[in-house]
Amino acid sequence: MAPVQGNYDYDLVVIGGGSAGLACAKEAVQNGARVACLDYVKPTPIGTKWGVGGTCVNVGCIPKKLMHQASLLGEAVHEAAAYGWNVDDKIKPDWSKLVTSVQNHIKSVNWVTRVDLRDKKVEYINGLGSFVDPHTMVAKLKTNERTITAENFVIAVGGRPRYPDIPGAVEYGITSDDLFSLDHEPGKTLVVGAGYIGLECAGFLKGLGYEPTVMVRSIVLRGFDQQMAELVASSMDERGIPFLRKTVPLSVEKQDDGKLLVKYKNTETGEEGEDTYDTVLWAVGRKGLVEDLNLSNAGVTTVKDKIQVDTKETTNVPNIYAVGDIIYGKPELTPVAVLAGRLLARRLYGGSNQRMDYSDVATTVFTPLEYACVGLSEEDAVKQYGADNVEVFHGYYKPTEFFIPQKSVRYCYLKAVAERSGDQRVYGLHYLGPVAGEVIQGFAAALKSGLTINTLINTVGIHPTTAEEFTRLSITKRSGLDPTPASCCS
Ligand code: FAD
Numbered sequence: 001m002a003p004v005q006g007n008y009d010y011d012l013v014v015i016g017g018g019s020a021g022l023a024c025a026k027e028a029v030q031n032g033a034r035v036a037c038l039d040y041v042k043p044t045p046i047g048t049k050w051g052v053g054g055t056c057v058n059v060g061c062i063p064k065k066l067m068h069q070a071s072l073l074g075e076a077v078h079e080a081a082a083y084g085w086n087v088d089d090k091i092k093p094d095w096s097k098l099v100t101s102v103q104n105h106i107k108s109v110n111w112v113t114r115v116d117l118r119d120k121k122v123e124y125i126n127g128l129g130s131f132v133d134p135h136t137m138v139a140k141l142k143t144n145e146r147t148i149t150a151e152n153f154v155i156a157v158g159g160r161p162r163y164p165d166i167p168g169a170v171e172y173g174i175t176s177d178d179l180f181s182l183d184h185e186p187g188k189t190l191v192v193g194a195g196y197i198g199l200e201c202a203g204f205l206k207g208l209g210y211e212p213t214v215m216v217r218s219i220v221l222r223g224f225d226q227q228m229a230e231l232v233a234s235s236m237d238e239r240g241i242p243f244l245r246k247t248v249p250l251s252v253e254k255q256d257d258g259k260l261l262v263k264y265k266n267t268e269t270g271e272e273g274e275d276t277y278d279t280v281l282w283a284v285g286r287k288g289l290v291e292d293l294n295l296s297n298a299g300v301t302t303v304k305d306k307i308q309v310d311t312k313e314t315t316n317v318p319n320i321y322a323v324g325d326i327i328y329g330k331p332e333l334t335p336v337a338v339l340a341g342r343l344l345a346r347r348l349y350g351g352s353n354q355r356m357d358y359s360d361v362a363t364t365v366f367t368p369l370e371y372a373c374v375g376l377s378e379e380d381a382v383k384q385y386g387a388d389n390v391e392v393f394h395g396y397y398k399p400t401e402f403f404i405p406q407k408s409v410r411y412c413y414l415k416a417v418a419e420r421s422g423d424q425r426v427y428g429l430h431y432l433g434p435v436a437g438e439v440i441q442g443f444a445a446a447l448k449s450g451l452t453i454n455t456l457i458n459t460v461g462i463h464p465t466t467a468e469e470f471t472r473l474s475i476t477k478r479s480g481l482d483p484t485p486a487s488c489c490s
């Protein structure tokens with residue numbers, strides 16, 4: 001029986017202890033609410049599991065960035081020789097040491113997260129939540145169950161990697177959920193999928209000395225500016241990462257020697273092929289974790305495996321909200337999840353009216369040469385405003401620090417997509433090069449504040465940096481002039 005209105009165990013129960021859920025739960029408590037936060041992680045098919053904190057901390061941004069950094073350091077060590085360091089040629093990575101260091105860091109974050117929840121008086125419940133009715137939830141704990149009632153619920157259950165529906169996919173393939181704690185070297189790896197995860201994982205695996213191949217079903221980095229996406233792919237190809245284009249996997253079999261035989265097909269020619277790998281990594285997208293929630297008991301409807309919300313993150317049931325990766329049609333990024341969760345809590349308990357603005361969210365793809373952007377892609381700007389009304393300023397550039405080790409500058413490129421007339425409002429900024437996230441973050445604030453080309457090119461740069469290249473943009477695509485620089489300092 002549903003509890004009498006107003007007589008609930010909690011003001012708010014948050015389902016999911018990841019970026020969105022934790023931010024929301026902590027903010028709600030700070031605004032005076034009585035809050036519980038449920039978090040439960042189901043092991044992967046090969047048994048990988050982790051602690052509280054969600055995807056970002058355990059199997060996402062953090063371990064990914066650490067492995068990316070490990071790979072960049074390997075590159076830096078080799079460059080160091082050109083800078084005069086006496087570097088031992090025999091320097092090589094140690095996968096097991098790297099995994100241990102990464103996992104130790106994650107465990108320390110898990111610990112800090114639990115302490116923080118306790119200090120902030122959020123009740124943490126390590127249980128799998130499912131709805132009984134719009135105000136009641138059952139949490140499946142290790143050995144028993146607990147019924148919990150609340151005035152409001154926030155669904156912040158995130159997602160998990162998909163497996164393709166082909167023979168051997170689940171038995172023999174792994175996903176990003178397994179990679180960062182893999183107890184053996186990945187070796188020759190087939191990375192299936194050319195989104196963020198596929199490209200980032202292939203990038204750091206190559207940097208760590210393994211042999212990744214990326215299998216691309218259609219295009220690289222769907223949703224991103226395609227000129228930039230192709231430059232990213234070419235920069236990876238130049239580093240020795242092959243791309244199998246227009247190809248889909250058909251099956252995975254384990255051979256007697258333990259290697260994985262992958263059969264695949266070219267979707268254009270129909271031609272079939274096969275190769276053997278030590279590891280097959282599925283990076284074919286993620287699905288929302290709606291299944292265990294018994295949403296129909298609460299009357300919450302879903303779109304595919306996601307939850308549709310209005311501009312206040314309310315589902316179709318007035319006391320049930322959703323934030324983070326589980327919501328339909330919004331960027332699946334940690335800072336988006338955190339801010340949306342926090343703003344929701346402030347609206348529910350802090351008297352705020354501020355809504356989440358999901359537009360112009362900056363992002364970075366942490367490939368060996370990183371790509372960051374904010375705002376519209378060139379094709380979206382053209383679609384929205386018409387080719388005649390869009391001006392693209394672009395340029396190649398040569399990072400100073402690349403000269404001595406003679407690193408390739410071929411793909412160091414950036415562009416500003418802008419209004420053609422009037423104040424030349426900037427619609428989008430795209431940058432391919434070192435420390436891309438650090439470069440774009442500040443420009444993202446400028447773009448959100450109404451940045452124009454006039455302001456951009458009259459901003460005095462910081463020399464010698466790569467970020468200053470945005471202030472030096474002077475060549476438009478329309479002019480047909482060569483965007484390759486002659487010198488670095490004038
Ligand atoms: P999650 O963090 O997934 O948290 C949801 C939690 O709820 C999980 O712990 C889940 O197990 C739990 N849960 C699910 N169902 C239930 C239930 N019924 N009961 C109780 N608990 C439940 N984003 C960036 O911004 N930058 C990056 O560099 C970046 N890199 C990434 C790299 C990888 C490999 C991946 C996979 C993702 C990356 N992301 C990155 C995306 C980012 O991790 C997510 O956008 C973010 O973690 C989403 O947070 P969330 O709170 O919505 O969900």
Ligand code: NDP
Nearest residue numbers: 164193194195196197198217218222283284285332364365
């Ligand atoms: P994406 O949806 O970005 O990419 C999935 C890729 O897999 C696409 O290339 C897709 O091809 C391909 N694919 C899908 N199904 C199949 C199939 N059956 N066979 C072969 N290929 C297939 O998902 P990701 O898993 O890469 O990332 C999920 C989300 O996580 C991202 O959208 C992002 O928001 C977040 N993330 C953010 C990061 C960051 O901020 N740096 C890093 C990593 C993840 P097609 O284009 O043909 O559909």
